[in-house]
Amino acid sequence: MSPMIDFLEQTGSYLMVNIYPYKAYASSNGAMDINYALFLPNAGVVDTGTGFTYYNLFDAQLDTVYYAMDRLRSSSTNNKPATVKRMLAGRGHPQAAKVPVKHGEHDWCPYCDSLANSQTYVNNLIKHVVSGSAASTTFSSSRLDAGGPSDDITVYIFELFNENEKSTPEESNYGLFYPNGQAVYQVDFRAGGTPSPGAQSSWCVANAAVGDASLQAALDYACGHGADCSAIQPGKTCYQPNTKVAHATYAFNDYYQRNGRASGSCDFSGAASIVYQQPSICDPNAGSWCVANAAVGDARLQAALDYACGHGADCSAIQPGGRCFDPDTKVAHASYAFNDYYQRNGRSDKSCDFSGAGSVVHQQPKIGNCVL
Numbered sequence: 001m002s003p004m005i006d007f008l009e010q011t012g013s014y015l016m017v018n019i020y021p022y023k024a025y026a027s028s029n030g031a032m033d034i035n036y037a038l039f040l041p042n043a044g045v046v047d048t049g050t051g052f053t054y055y056n057l058f059d060a061q062l063d064t065v066y067y068a069m070d071r072l073r074s075s076s077t078n079n080k081p082a083t084v085k086r087m088l089a090g091r092g093h094p095q096a097a098k099v100p101v102k103h104g105e106h107d108w109c110p111y112c113d114s115l116a117n118s119q120t121y122v123n124n125l126i127k128h129v130v131s132g133s134a135a136s137t138t139f140s141s142s143r144l145d146a147g148g149p150s151d152d153i154t155v156y157i158f159e160l161f162n163e164n165e166k167s168t169p170e171e172s173n174y175g176l177f178y179p180n181g182q183a184v185y186q187v188d189f190r191a192g193g194t195p196s197p198g199a200q201s202s203w204c205v206a207n208a209a210v211g212d213a214s215l216q217a218a219l220d221y222a223c224g225h226g227a228d229c230s231a232i233q234p235g236k237t238c239y240q241p242n243t244k245v246a247h248a249t250y251a252f253n254d255y256y257q258r259n260g261r262a263s264g265s266c267d268f269s270g271a272a273s274i275v276y277q278q279p280s281i282c283d284p285n286a287g288s289w290c291v292a293n294a295a296v297g298d299a300r301l302q303a304a305l306d307y308a309c310g311h312g313a314d315c316s317a318i319q320p321g322g323r324c325f326d327p328d329t330k331v332a333h334a335s336y337a338f339n340d341y342y343q344r345n346g347r348s349d350k351s352c353d354f355s356g357a358g359s360v361v362h363q364q365p366k367i368g369n370c371v372l
Contacts, residue, residue, distance in 0.1 A: 005072055017065050018158075021057040022093045022121070032057070038093070038117060039124035040264055058125065093121035094173040116267045119185040119274075122157060122176070124264070126189060129155045186274040203346070204256035204266035205279050206248035215248040218268035222248075227255035231282065238282035246282075248272075253281055257346035288360050289372050290342035290352035292334035301334040304354035308334075313341040317370070324370035332367045334358075339365075339372045 008015055025037040035042040037057045044053040045060065054060040162175035162184065177183055188202070206215055223229035231238040232247045252272045259265035266274045292301055309315035317324040318333045325333075338358040345351035352358045365372045 002072055005069065014154075015069075016156075019058070019061040019065070021061060024057060024061065034117070038120050038264075039128055040120065056128070058128065093118040094170045114270060115185060116270045118174075119187075120264050120267060123188050125155065125157070126187070186276060188274070202261055202274050202276050203279055203281065204249075204252045204272050205275055205281075206245045206252055207271055207273055208245045210271045212244045214269070214271050215244040218271040219244070219248045219251050221268065222251040222255040225255070226258055227251045228258075229254070249279070249281055253346065254348070257348045258350055261345075287364075288347055288362050289365055290335075290338045290358050291361055291365050291372075292331045292338055293357055293359055294331040296357045298330045300355070300357050301330040304357040305330070305334045305337050307354065308337040308341040311341070312344055313337045315340070324367070327368045332370075335365065335367055336370065336372065 005015070007013075021037050025032050025034065033042045034040075036045060036055070039056045039058070042055060044055045046053050047060070054063075157176070159174050159176075161177050161179055163172055164179050166172040175184060176187055186202075206218075208215075219229075229247075229251050230236060232250050233239060238250055248271070252266060252268060256262075256266045256272075256274075266272050292304075294301075305315075315333075315337050316322060318336050319325060324336050334357065338352060338354060342352045342358075342360075352360050
């Protein structure tokens with residue numbers, strides 16, 4: 001590899017590396033936490049050589065590449081650590097029902113593979129890389145003054161389509177799309193970031209194919225772990241239609257919205273999926289709006305206004321010359337931004353908080369000539 005590293009440094013080119021978090025997890029024979037492989041909350045793993053704690057397998061494998069390149073001591077850098085730009089082809093997580101993995105006497109890796117795990121891994125990988133976490137939290141990247149890498153990480157997802165003619169279930173089922181072009185699952189390429197103007201939000205809906213028993217178990221979990229399910233109780237506004245899939249969709253979506261629309265919060269063991277076209281979900285707060293509380297003062301309103309506009313609200317209408325720029329006051333502009341954010345986030349109570357700067361009203365507000 002030394003001549004290759006020399007050449008890449010001299011030409012300012014990239015080294016592309018395939019890393020396999022799924023393969024490493026599968027071959028651990030159950031010793032590794034699946035959450036560690038999927039970028040989900042876990043206790044972390046301490047590297048005995050450096051004392052650094054890793055909270056996902058991707059970063060740990062990424063640092064093995066950095067460390068190996070630094071140890072190579074490329075001759076073109078006068079015995080200093082290698083400075084070649086890194087580019088990764090990030091292996092995905094297969095959706096196959098059974099994946100053969102040889103490790104010891106075990107031919108199968110239970111819990112390695114599922115559609116939900118595949119979706120969670122890919123969406124969390126995108127979020128991790130787009131947020132810059134992969135470039136800022138790893139051991140090597142914390143040693144910039146010692147010659148560690150300072151470039152951002154570019155990651156390619158393996159892969160676009162399922163390869164239906166591959167010989168094993170694992171190799172056939174990494175794609176984001178089936179060969180006919182149908183999406184295998186929804187991918188949030190915005191990584192939870194600010195959507196482009198006019199972009200729609202996302203919702204979590206129940207998968208009727210899993211059956212009523214699985215839906216009931218997932219429904220009980222959602223309602224018992226933070227979702228407000230009062231509206232789907234007998235006699236309440238969203239009790240009808242009285243079906244498992246309708247009630248589960250309501251509960252799943254409420255749980256999903258309250259948890260910041262994180263991809264992992266619309267899993268429910270395969271009983272739910274994320275959609276980007278608004279489904280028919282009963283909304284007990286349909287006639288509600290979010291407005292600014294003038295009593296908190298302009299400074300707090302400005303801070304909350306900046307947050308709303310920077311986290312998904314479309315604030316183009318309150319820019320100079322926009323249709324809702326007048327009246328040019330903090331409370332008017334904040335009310336517009338707060339309400340746009342509130343509506344885009346499913347009108348959940350949490351999305352009209354803004355540290356006490358916003359409140360929900362049930363009569364449509366009019367601010368100047370602008371009707372919210």
